[in-house]
Amino acid sequence: MLTLTGQLLVPDSAESLRLTPGVIFVEGGRIARIQQGTIHPKPDFGGEDCIISPGFVDTHLHLPQFDSIGVDGLELLDWLNTAIFPAEMRWADTDYAAEMSRRVALELLSFGTTGIAAYATSHHAAAQAAINTCAELGLAGHIGQVLMDQHAPAGLLVPASAALGQASTLKPKGRIAPAVTPRFAVSCSETLLKGAGTLAARSGWLVQTHLSETRRECDLVQQLHPGIGSYTDIYDACGLLTPRTIFGHGIWLSDQERALLARKGGVIAHCPTANRFLDAGSMPRAKAVSAGVATCFGSDVGAGPDRSMVRVARAAIDAAKQVGAAVPNAAGLWWQITSGNARTIGLTNTGSLEQARDADLLVIRPTTRWQNSPDPLSTLLYSWDDRWLRATLACGVVAYTA
Ligand SMILES: [Zn+2]
Structure with missing residues (x-):
């Protein structure tokens, strides 16, 4: 006792x-x-x-990006190519991935984070190593093998059927469950997105992806997936818009997209420190909330420089002031980074x-x-x-x- x-x-x-x-x-x-x-x-x-x-519970972060914080001055897609994809390639070495997962898990615990919804990389063995390591160190939550089959270096791409086959065999360990993790509609073919939707329905795992972070990304998504509708419609058409889906960002959404998210129960992970770092735009969280969309907070390391969820909560106040919205009250923010975030990612035993x-x-x-x-x-x-x-x-x- x-x-x-x-x-x-x-x-x-x-x-x-x-x-x-x-x-x-x-x-x-x-x-x-x-x-x-x-x-x-x-x-x-x-x-x-x-x-x-x-x-604290962090609902959106990338384990392989912790050593890449602070590569500044680049738009999202250039930042991915320059700073992030090379860092993620290193996870082809499973021992390296396990060692880094250990370092990151200990760092998270030292900042008070005990619950996570995190991305690994597209390497299957590395993703399983991250699940095992984080579970052994006591974290609760979800970690996914990142699904990507286009628009990235060859070393990170896995064809849809192989990627889905691998991801479906991920094993939970301790308090960490696997998550269905299509990176975003830029780096996923429609076949891969649909397969991810099927895997999500079959496994009941949490789904995590990115949505509408920068304007350039939104334009590219429209070019790559023509004729389906909005960015949010694409995920919906592929079975990926569910109450168990955590969408990172949601900055440039239309009113129709917010209404669709509210109707289907998708959750937006607001990542104000990352949005500021990449100069992605100001996320109108109050608009999402008043439209009935559930929101939670994420550090989005490595775009987000802050490991501390308290600092992320404080940045959410700054973001609200920037768009002229009412200032969120502190009692509600302390609830959000603990109980609220835990609930949105299905961690009902903690928070x-x-x-x-x-x-x-x-x-x-x-x-x-x-x-x-x-x-x-x-x-x-x-x-x-x-x-x-x-x-x-x-x-x-x-x-x-x-
Ligand atoms: Zn992210």
């Missing part, structure tokens, strides 16, 4: 968190009991000056300080006197410092300590 104590970041009203003093008892990897209203005098972790948060959930927990010791702020959760969000994170528990196991 482990005891953690401090100000607990617990569920408040719908889609919002609040702080309250309390104790969390962890046993068998789960939250065995929560006692609110008191601080434990001799805890294993925490104290009166600490905050206990659910682990919240509730009895019987997996003990994915963060021990945070802030150095600011946030207690006297009129809006403590906003003060914590804006003054966030990764050095505050003292420990990360993944499924009840200490996965990181400062």
